[in-house]
Amino acid sequence: MSDILSAAVSIAFHGVAFAMVLYLISVGLSVTMGLMGFVNLAHGVFAAAGGYVMTTLFNDYGVPFAFAVAIAAIAVGAASVILERTLYRRLYGGDELDQVLMTIALVFISVAGAKYIWGSEQAPMHPPALLAGHVDLLGREFPTYRTFVIVAGVVLVTLLWLGLDRTRLGAKIRAAVDNRRMAQSVGINTSGLFSFTFALGTGLAALGGALGAELLPVFPGYALDNLLLFLIVVSVGGLGTIRGPFFAALLLGVADTAFKYALPQFGSFFIYALTLAILLVRPKGLFGQIGRA
């Protein structure tokens, strides 16, 4: 009995840590696709970029971990605005397949670019001394770094939700997601808002990629290999929602860890089956509203 309990605690712990990373990365994708109606298959590129920038600063330049993570998120968020203004913007409201092709092209370019700059090996990720080792919680040992990821994730999610709920900017973003044309006609600068939201989403993705480099290793093919995972979180959570992907990430993070622990011989099969089942029952995702695209 205690074996089962211990396994359950372990699954829950690692599952939640994984979920935090998944959510940080995917929430921006949910907003991009919901707000701009843009099929963005290149979202993982920003997470990978965050991971690369952070590990480079931290490992090669001795920048303190917290600063390295913050710089990675801000730099990637700022750089993404350039892409948004020059490339993404041209295809807003355009054909979905053109968006698919453009973002796949970006993924291809990023794969080669990452290989050119950082080589084909996986970026080395060793937690800083403070976060290495294990912590004692309720008489059990947990890896310190993953505990930190969970705590950091909870803090960031709380800040994000409060920000979107309580600030004027958050209200504008919610208004634009709900009804872009109406938001525009009451005087909200949706164009500027798009750029800001895009940067926020990619910045969060970079943050997720940087913090999660230990769980989701950063390597050139990152954006392509993890694409399905991010898309699953967004579609199960409900497109354009902020909270949906959080619960989807929790569900998938824990379920994936559990299935791989209990039935490793089936690999990722069950997680796909679960996604299929959820989307069949709720085509708009767990938190998506019926009748909205």
Next chain:
Amino acid sequence: MSDTPASSLAAAAPPPIRDAKLPEGVRLLARRHRLRWYEGLPWLIAIGGYFLFPDYLSLGAQVFIAILFALATDLILGYAGVITLGQAAFFGAGAYACGLLSAHGWTEPLSLLVVAAAAAALVGFLSGFVILRTTGLTQLMLTLIVAVMLQEAANKASTVTGGANGLQGMVISPILGVFDFDLYGHVAYIYCLILLFLGWVLIRTLVHSPFGRTLTGIRESEARMHAIGSPVFRRRLTAYVISAAVCGVAGALLAETTTLVALDSLSFDRSGAVVIMLIVGGLGRLYGAFVGVPIYMIAADRFSTADPTYWYFWIGVFLLLIVLFARGGIVGLIERAVRLVRK
């Protein structure tokens, strides 16, 4: 996809062939669907290629298979407007159906194609039955997930499928008991070309038929098609199953000509590549597959020889240029050029 490419192309093209000396079948095809002179070009090039490039016949057969796969995908993506990133599910279903049977003693190639088509059609029917009730991102996700589930299943059921090592031990008898597959790909080239031709006749007939017109109508406005009483779901499902069956034949052709089925026949890469090739060529234009597939395959081959490490970069740049400057793909570009010249 606001204009209807097929009709605009038809309007700008020269008058149809009306030659009494042509065989009955060709004349029927020409009369019914206004066959144009340029529609013969791919076939002339293919036949010429057989004599001009005897060293590249195996590669040629692969190109034909890819074109057939893309042609079938165009029916569902370009004409019926179903956003799919999971066509490899059908390609792989056909390939594995063919491979498994032939490894267990059923070696007759033509009947294997039929079985592969049936297997892929079954997968298409079962998945399409639920997928086609959804739209947008959900639809895209479901097509994707069906394919990765099949791939994961094939990967894990390694006792049956060989898993990551691929399915081995396939034996294929000579076609019609006469033409044995040779090392140089002579038979494979002609065999694949004939099947591509049959696939083209089928898909071309379909898209010009009232059925094909309904599909285009559904793509342009589902609500209006409902309003005029068209059975939208049933039409789409029919198209989905036909597309799946032809994709299955393409998969089986690959299995028969290489006597190997690998996991990558079900992979996301394959589903993605076929969509990319179609957009490069021109979606919903029937000839997009004939233009896009060779161009993409040649470009990928050239880039990867010139720069083996970073060739993805050049492919990416190439695709970016297509999106930014050649909407409607290369066939779309040609259509615009022709329209300009005629003005």
